[in-house]
Amino acid sequence: MALIERGPQLAALSQYLEDTRDGSGVLVLVAGEAGSGKSALVSDFLADVAVRVVAGSCDGLSTPRPLGPLIDIAAQLEVDAMLPRDQLFAAILDALARQSTIALVEDLHWADDATADFLLYAGRRLDDLPAMLIATYRDDEIRSNATLTRSIGEFARLGVARRVSVGSLSESGVAALVAGSGLDPAEVFRQTSGNPFFVTECLAAGSSTPGTIRDAVLARAALLPVHGRRVLEVASQLGLRFEADLLIEAGGADAGGVDDCVAQGMLMTFGTELGFRHELSRATIADEIPPIRRATVNRAILRALEQRRGIDVARLAGHAAAAYETERAFRYGLRAAQRAADLGAHREAVHHYRTALRFASPQPASERATLLGALAAECMVTDQMDEALTAAEESLQLWNEIGDPIKVGAAHIALEYIAWYLGRGDLALQHASDAVAVLEPHGPTVELGRALTGAGTFEVDTADPQHGIVTLRRALEIATSTGDPYGQSNTLNSIGWALAYYYGDVDSAVTHLEQSLQDALKYGFGHLSGRAYANLATVLVDNDRFDSADTVIADGLRHAEDHDLTLRWVCITSVLADVELRRGRWDDALADAWGVLQRAGTMAVGHIPALTTIGTITMRRGEPDAHSTLLEALQRAESAEDMQRIVPVTLALAEEAWLHRDLHSARSSIRNALSRNDKPLTVHHRGHLTSWATRLGDPHDVPAGTPSQIALEINGEWQQAAAAWCTLERPYEQALALIEVGTPTALTQAFDILDRLGARPAATLAAERLRSLGERVPRGLRPSTRGNPAGLTSREVEVLQLVADGLTNAEIGARLFVSDKTVEHHVSRILGKLGVPNRREAAKTAQQLDLPTT
Template sequence: MDLLERDAQLGALQEYAAEAAAGAGRLVLVAGEAGVGKSTLVEALERRVPGARWAWGACDPLTTPRPLGALVDLAPQLDPELDRMCRDGAPRERLFDAAREALAGGGAPTCAVFEDVHWADDATLDLLRFLGRRVRDLPVLLIATFRDDEPRPRLLEVLAQLGAMRTTRRIDLPPLSAHAVDALAAGRGVDGGELFRATGGNPFFVSELLRSGPGDGMPSSIRELVLARAARLSPPAREALDAAALIGLTVPPALLGRVGSAAPRDVDEMLTCGVIRATTDAFAFRHELARRAVDEAIPPHRRQALHRAILTALEELEVAHPARLAFHAEGAGDAARAVAHARRAGREAAALGAHREALVQFERALRHADGLPERERAELLDALAAEAAVVDQGERALDARRQASELWRGLGDTVREGDSLRGLARAQLRVADGTGATATAERALELLQAHGDTREYAAALAQLAGDRMLNGRDDDAVVLARRAQALGERLGLPGVQADALDTLACSLAVTGGDWEPPMREALRLALEGGVADQAGRAFNNLHWALGSEQRIDEAIAVYEEGWAFCEAHDALSFGWCLRMEHAEIVEWRGDWDEALDMAEGTAGMPLTPLNRYTCLSVAGRIRSRRGEPRGMELLREADAIARGSGQPQYEVQSALNLVEAHWLAGDLDAARREAARALDLAPGTVGCIRDSVLEWAHRLLGPAARDIDAADVWDAPRHELAGRRREAVAAWERIGYVNHAALVLAFSDDEADLRDAIARFDRLGATAAVRAVRRRMRELGLRAIPAGSRSATRAHPAHLTRREQDVLALLCEHLSNEEIARRLVLSVRTVDHHVSAILAKLGVASRAEAAEAARRTGLVPVAG
């Protein structure tokens, strides 16, 4: 019964295990709903691959899981040194490298199982991504099981990235068919059809209902079934079962023996109920659903007492991670121990780069911190705010910093108050409160400068320098940044140095100075100093500066490296900023579906307003060009954020977004008003933004734009301003900016240029732009105006994006990914992702099969 209707999936697993044994490592994602038999399938594989070295690790179903919990389980099975490093709390980079080495060693193919990664902490998800990239040439089979019926955004995001790797394979386990359930019910006194309707074919539900027997009737839910079986136990055995449910899915006998007063015979009786079973060295619930059913039925007064007993036993055994201790302390209602363990768990998680888990642990500590001295509460609030800022929860960081600064003020500690205010200013920037951020940063520096050259003063100098830069006061920013950098160097503060040099570089980029050396040095200092958040900022601003100079290939390479770094180190505040700015490059190069996926894939995520601004801008521009009314709504929402930020770069770009959108909609008066607004705000912005202002002012304002300073304008806009439209188009085409090239032609008075513009917009699916050019042709009195084809608005038959279609065509030419990357001016990694997506959408397993399917179905024309 266990492997009914699972032959195909087991055969696939055996094939992947054989490939791994031959040195072609694989990461296999085994997906299915709760109870569908994922673990049973992998256990069957273990029996069929006895010559391999097997190791199993599980993720914890805790409110806040222990960081790298699965690795902690795997380590003693793989390598004593890795186990020691886990117990000693080694840095995550060393743990990740050691895990890879442990998997590669051992003298036999290794199968490592990560069970229940839907409960995984972020550090474990990062580890899976790290290993998935590095098993390609190793005799290693990684298997990750997860529920696909309870997805969370972070897991979906990581699964998408894992699925794009060439080493990754996925196996989906469907429920049993009605025919299979009917066959199982035959001769059991149970109606097969009713059983299928009640269970939906879930093997666990089916097996549990059949195990209950016809005499027990048909429970209305698994919960009732589990509790009905548990109710048969004697009070001591039921107490043991309740304690086991609170301990977790896997229950060490030594721990259970210390909780309550259950005798060995009571534990034996507990095992007879069919809810929990004995394994080689532990007790294990047959399924999390069973454990949860028992857990939820425990009365509150007994729950608290059991948590207290478990907590005491874990502390005596001295083996539990502080995250588990904090969980049980909170359940026990023990505020003091909850604070102590949660604070320690938060610090350890932060040191490992698991900033989300750190944030949740500090939140837990604060829930029980009413009795703490004000100084300790203020320290907790500052720690929480720092973690919230890193993971882009700006409002939470803002609130915590405000509370902390008020507490420090009440305590008369102006150093700590000033440092909290410095963090508050940063949070205000991220939530687009530019005016408040400036006032707060100035107040922080005022408080701290009285204390001399301290680390807090150096950080406040760097913060105010950044504020001045963002507000277009670049001369002031340069002076402050140089002071902060010198003091940071003298005090040995790599984070402050990186922050100051980054700001200096940004101001130099705006004012035409040599920005690249200080920017590269900022990145080096942040990376070598282990300051993940500042490294994320440096990656982001390096990408921005390169893109501003149209060094697109270099910008893409920085994005690839920077996004991988930010993900691996949970530095998501600047990581999301980097990703969204890269989405703009993807958009400008015409890959609108991909850009929309990147921008709108963040829906529901707690992004700060500035990161949300870029998402709204990308989605709003594309949807406006496609003639969707929602586009203007998105751009107006983005404009409200930009105006609140007080930062010229956001306000000018937002005005330009609205210029284009109003032009597309045929409202030229509104477009001209926004162009004038952009013109007023343009001083103090980077060159590429000023270039865009020049272009739109030239197109829409005419003589009103004559006084614009056109010095240092890049090739394409300079050609357009001089009336050399074809040269401008060629310049845009060299870097792949297809919409920009079409816009140049759209404002020509030449009929051939306008027809060319319509053709280009048509290929992009920019139906609103096609209508705008047709309006212009009518205004010019031209006849035989082309309507534009409808093909651009129809979905691709295989749901390929335009860029995927380009890649598929080159696959059919038998080009390697490296050759495709050179041909399309993409990174190799981006091509890897496109190829993986093509294989998945076409339902094929190889490049050759994709090419054959493309020719057979007409997706790619057959050469004549």
């Protein structure tokens, strides 16, 4: 059947394919409602292309197969689909890079997490890929898939995606489609609203008023003989497309009805496969199967699949559960969950663990406890912290009943981390202590080493840093002696953190953190890698080593995104927002902080840095909601009992009081923080608090380990401090130091900096002090000229100018003394802000906007 009213879409697809001839790839998102003809459009386009085509589709069943479409595509590219996830992604891209290719993923709205991750992975590398990636999806269902929604948003930010919208037919289009059928075109249009699939069902039913599409599908199925209808029920449980011989085998005595289904148009042939014309048809048939018949059908399918080699265990798990085969559903569910977790399809892992749990009651308590622990771990990864806590507590209870102290200790360790992420510091500390108490009598085990790492980390941050380091070094000895690379990496991370923040030994801290990162990457410990990236970036940022931090942040974000590490993405993006705040790139900082709040979900501690950044910037801009935002951040930080998060909020609130001339409140905030003896202060935080005490007329000696620029402030050497802040590229701190210098020249310079930042309260303070000296206050910049028209930061403008000059990432990196990956990070942000797909268009836009140089 010829396509109707799809000329513009076909032309767009042809143009996008043509755009790949320069070796740069493109991702095309073909969107429309169910039945709009997305697959028909793509099939028609592919029929005339002269390049290699590979394709796979996502499942519309209850739980998608992890990497289902990629496994299909891998087979067509002769790539081993059983490779580990990272290697599989790389191998598929290598295969696509060898020749011009179109890779199609159908029904993306049903995609598992790992498939969505692959598209992001490929999307970031399209510049060097002579491939056209096409993904079809229902735009009216995409919101139910949070991972995919974020991915599509990321495609837009990166500027790599093209959209092709497939809408309904017009009334004249419907008339053309039903011409010669004897049906009233106007009535068909009224009944179907121009949906092509619905129109074809009306044609098949021979009626313009079939009632509903469901009735039309069932009416067509009713024309089949009994064995045809029964085999159609089997087909509906196999999915949208399936092996023809599997349907025949599972259909048993009714298999002869396959030909009747094809003849009636209920099933279609696709090479060696059969399938439904549309998922709506399959779902309609499936919904009509009585429960007992459904179980019988799935039991027959399960028996047929079990006789085959290489069957995806997720299929076995789904059919076993639907057949109520208790033992098989439990075993296959466990295996499917473990496989999904290994592939990074964490939502699917949670589903399979939940399914296995439904059938777990006959199993021994030890197996149920292990299952609950695994479910808790995957719920934590997918930011379902409340369910993670419940599952982990039930696991602990079972291990206590069994009386296995090693497993009890391990369960306490798991609960420690979950409680911390929930912002329940008291509960986390209790589980850390309980883990050590339970495990200590049983000697130096892997579990004891890991328990000591948790306990030592809490000691460092909340009680006694000196004793905490001793505990951590003992944990490292045990991890080394027991051959536990996970424990070694995790402990090195904590030691590095302690050395930086409580001993001021930054170089040694960086060495420990880099070793932790290398070990985690070497052994494939995704979350430990993410933790190392986040902590290393934080240490570098807090010590104003911004260029090194840029590289770590860019690498860390890519690692977190490529491995679906939401928790670590939140942490690293919080560090990115912080460094942007420090550099005066406040709009970027706000955008990233709001992004953290959107993704942090139930991870309470993830909200605190973002709220602090938002509250600090809005306070410095004089916006009305700043105070309530900072108070919320403080309440969450106090609940988490984390001074690392409490002090930055305290400093922001003191600054706010100072800007409002409430010196009493400002002094009280600082004095209270400095006098706290329930929690240790880092050398940085003690230095910052002491600096503010000096500014507020409450002088102190310089604490040991205080960074030099802060020490200058404490000693009242404000001019030298301002120069130091300028060298470190921290304009707001430079301006505040200049205010304290108090000369007309310094105040004028401070006003100029603050005005450019949009820091109205501090600029007003500088202006007041100028007037008190009898000096003229500068007029300042008009709001319309504070930024460039594209909203780029000064560094992004600099990078864009070099892109416009035709420099490569390596050449730009050499010019700016940063890594290629840092440049890549900047270029991605620039393309997103300009709304252009590639460097060539960015250069054109730069010329049109006449952006300033830096």
